[in-house]
Amino acid sequence: MKIAVCLKQILDPEVPARDFKVDAAKREAEQGGANLVTNIFCENALETALQIRDAAGSGEIVALSVGPAGAEDVLRKALALRADQAVLVVNDADTNPDPLFVAKTLAAAIKKIGGVDVVMVGREAGDWGAGQTGGLLAEELAIPCISFAEGFEPGATPGTIKVKRQTDAGFEVIEAPTPLVLTITNHDKNVPRIPKTRDVMQSYRKPLEKWTLSDLGVDGSTSHAYSQVAELFIPKKETKCEFIEGDTVEAKIDALAKRIGDILRAM
Amino acid sequence: MSEVVCTLWGRAGLDRAAQGVLGAGRRLADSTGAALRAIIVGTADDALASGAQAVADRVVVATGPGLEDYNPESYLAALSDLCKAASATVVLLGNDTYAQEIAARLAHRLGGSAAGDAVAVHAEGGKVRVTRGVYGGKATAVIELEKSPAVVWVRARAIEPADAAGRGAGEVERVTPELPATGVKVLERQEESKGGARLEDAQVIVSGGRGLGGPEPFTELQKLADVMHAQMAASRAACDAGWVPASWQVGQTGKKVAPQLYLAIAISGASQHIMGIADSKVICAINRDADAPIFKHCTFGLVEDYQKVIGPLTERLRSAK
Numbered sequence: 001m002k003i004a005v006c007l008k009q010i011l012d013p014e015v016p017a018r019d020f021k022v023d024a025a026k027r028e029a030e031q032g033g034a035n036l037v038t039n040i041f042c043e044n045a046l047e048t049a050l051q052i053r054d055a056a057g058s059g060e061i062v063a064l065s066v067g068p069a070g071a072e073d074v075l076r077k078a079l080a081l082r083a084d085q086a087v088l089v090v091n092d093a094d095t096n097p098d099p100l101f102v103a104k105t106l107a108a109a110i111k112k113i114g115g116v117d118v119v120m121v122g123r124e125a126g127d128w129g130a131g132q133t134g135g136l137l138a139e140e141l142a143i144p145c146i147s148f149a150e151g152f153e154p155g156a157t158p159g160t161i162k163v164k165r166q167t168d169a170g171f172e173v174i175e176a177p178t179p180l181v182l183t184i185t186n187h188d189k190n191v192p193r194i195p196k197t198r199d200v201m202q203s204y205r206k207p208l209e210k211w212t213l214s215d216l217g218v219d220g221s222t223s224h225a226y227s228q229v230a231e232l233f234i235p236k237k238e239t240k241c242e243f244i245e246g247d248t249v250e251a252k253i254d255a256l257a258k259r260i261g262d263i264l265r266a267m
Numbered sequence: 268m269s270e271v272v273c274t275l276w277g278r279a280g281l282d283r284a285a286q287g288v289l290g291a292g293r294r295l296a297d298s299t300g301a302a303l304r305a306i307i308v309g310t311a312d313d314a315l316a317s318g319a320q321a322v323a324d325r326v327v328v329a330t331g332p333g334l335e336d337y338n339p340e341s342y343l344a345a346l347s348d349l350c351k352a353a354s355a356t357v358v359l360l361g362n363d364t365y366a367q368e369i370a371a372r373l374a375h376r377l378g379g380s381a382a383g384d385a386v387a388v389h390a391e392g393g394k395v396r397v398t399r400g401v402y403g404g405k406a407t408a409v410i411e412l413e414k415s416p417a418v419v420w421v422r423a424r425a426i427e428p429a430d431a432a433g434r435g436a437g438e439v440e441r442v443t444p445e446l447p448a449t450g451v452k453v454l455e456r457q458e459e460s461k462g463g464a465r466l467e468d469a470q471v472i473v474s475g476g477r478g479l480g481g482p483e484p485f486t487e488l489q490k491l492a493d494v495m496h497a498q499m500a501a502s503r504a505a506c507d508a509g510w511v512p513a514s515w516q517v518g519q520t521g522k523k524v525a526p527q528l529y530l531a532i533a534i535s536g537a538s539q540h541i542m543g544i545a546d547s548k549v550i551c552a553i554n555r556d557a558d559a560p561i562f563k564h565c566t567f568g569l570v571e572d573y574q575k576v577i578g579p580l581t582e583r584l585r586s587a588k
């Protein structure tokens with residue numbers, strides 16, 4: 001089983017709102033003192049792939065990213081977690097290409113890698129949160145896509161897998177033929193592991209392929225043919241909170257119960 | 268004449284989400300001089316069929332083998348054919364997981380562009396612009412869709428339903444699409460039933476976070492929720508810890524809720540959590556940290572250790588009834 005995991009480098013989403021600024025003219029976030037990190041759902045995807053390889057006792061994991069040269073960091077981290085192979089498609093020209101451009105680039109890379117049975121992407125990126133790459137990638141590759149997956153196991157017949165995925169009401173188990181795309185969501189079993197220090201050091205000695213857009217035959221000038229950001233701003237919305245006061249905890253709870261009771265009765 | 272298409276699921280009925288999608292579609296159609304077509308996939312009950320008819324100019328109900336229950340490949344294939352048969356400039360969907368799963372693929376098949384989790388959709392200079400939260404809700408972006416049709420999934424429950432008064436009923440057409448064979452099969456469908464309303468439709472929600480420290484306090488919260496006739500929810504941190512099912516998660520990547528009252532207990536109020544609760548009428552928090560960001564979104568709140576509050580609060584609300 002060969003699994004390609006697509007990893008996106010993003011601005012640390014944990015940056016608190018008070019430190020977050022945007023460059024309205026460039027229509028992107030200012031990095032400020034924040035770190036660039038691997039998108040959490042991509043880490044969930046890699047963790048899922050690692051567990052599947054562990055359970056099967058065999059298999060190959062290819063970590064794949066499209067981004068500027070600095071996105072190498074997310075791939076080094078993937079190698080430190082023992083991905084077997086890493087590929088960076090260097091795209092320095094555009095920091096925020098549209099989802100179709102990213103999907104076309106990933107599709108070309110996956111074809112070049114060859115023999116991929118399952119492509120895993122995160123359910124959405126923590127920066128722009130488009131939530132489209134998986135679906136568009138599946139269409140580009142003309143294969144099925146199952147979203148919000150927690151993981152999979154071998155199916156009843158060869159060439160199929162059984163995917164467990166979350167829905168609004170609960171979950172579904174879906175049988176699907178490979179190759180296919182899964183978008184991975186977080187759950188209690190795929191919290192990312194921490195790499196061992198030794199593996200982190202070794203990751204710098206492991207090979208990492210770098211391809212350009214032209215190696216893949218992708219036309220860099222089409223990176224906004226699908227959509228573009230027309231405006232970016234920080235919404236101004238702050239509610240003034242009335243803090244419940246009282247001399248004792250009991251008095252405060254009385255006051256809170258009254259406020260809540262009033263709302264419930266008015267409904 | 269160009270058309271705005273609203274996509275609805277027969278199984279879901281005329282819920283608040285369906286009403287929001289129809290409302291958004293009607294206003295967009297009126298503002299651009301387009302006709303409104305509602306496409307219902309799967310058997311529609313009378314309420315849904317007549318509700319759609321009251322708002323749309325034309326209603327297409329697609330049923331038949333492969334469409335009884337949701338299957339990503341068959342629903343996508345059917346929708347893509349049904350949208351091609353319309354002269355769609357805009358296709359609107361709700362923001363349930365099924366819609367999110369197939370919207371981008373539908374755009375691809377139609378040669379269009381998609382964007383999602385929209386709080387507003389406008390047509391401007393022949394292009395559709397979608398307003399949505401980005402960076403975990405810390406910023407708002409307006410995305411211009413370059414290709415047509417624009418396929419947009421919207422925060423349906425927060426969108427006003429259409430005013431159907433004075434409109435004639437739209438025509439209804441029933442179709443049975445030919446579907447290609449697919450190897451994708453839904454083997455099992457589990458609903459983690461919590462009784463009562465769906466979380467998305469709940470009027471009162473009691474929600475717990477990492478500060479509860481474990482699964483046990485959720486039992487206490489459940490008692491409080493029962494007294495308040497509330498649904499239970501949680502932050503991602505509580506779900507990831509395995510304390511409660513993933514389907515309880517509220518936020519950017521969980522449910523988008525819009526209750527009259529959202530009571531957040533031991534939740535810090537990260538922007539990604541706020542993204543799921545911003546449409547609540549009143550947000551109230553109990554948190555021992557007065558600087559917790561959640562209070563910036565609260566109408567009222569209590570700075571206190573939850574352990575001192577939950578039991579007595581439950582008792583007071585019970586005896587006040």
Ligand SMILES: Cc1cc2nc3c(=O)[nH]c(=O)nc-3n(C[C@H](O)[C@H](O)[C@H](O)COP(=O)(O)OP(=O)(O)OC[C@H]3O[C@@H](n4cnc5c(N)ncnc54)[C@H](O)[C@@H]3O)c2cc1C
Nearest residue numbers: 126476477478502503504518519520521533535539555573
């Ligand atoms: C891409 C992305 C998507 C995300 N999507 C979501 C999402 O959909 N939903 C979501 O919730 N999160 C989401 N997150 C995670 C989010 O950023 C936060 O990490 C998460 O919401 C924190 O959960 P919490 O508030 O329960 O925990 P914490 O942030 O750890 O807060 C715990 C709070 O409990 C309080 N507390 C502790 N003990 C007590 C006590 N005894 N009494 C009273 N108060 C106490 C503390 O003061 C603190 O404020 C997402 C993150 C990313 C990067």
Ligand SMILES: Nc1ncnc2c1ncn2[C@@H]1O[C@H](COP(=O)(O)O)[C@@H](O)[C@H]1O
Nearest residue numbers: 006007066121122124125130131132133
């Ligand atoms: N530049 C990229 N490189 C690699 N994977 C990406 C890239 N952009 C998006 N993805 C994948 O697509 C998922 C969803 O991203 P998005 O559709 O942008 O919300 C991410 O979690 C990644 O797995």
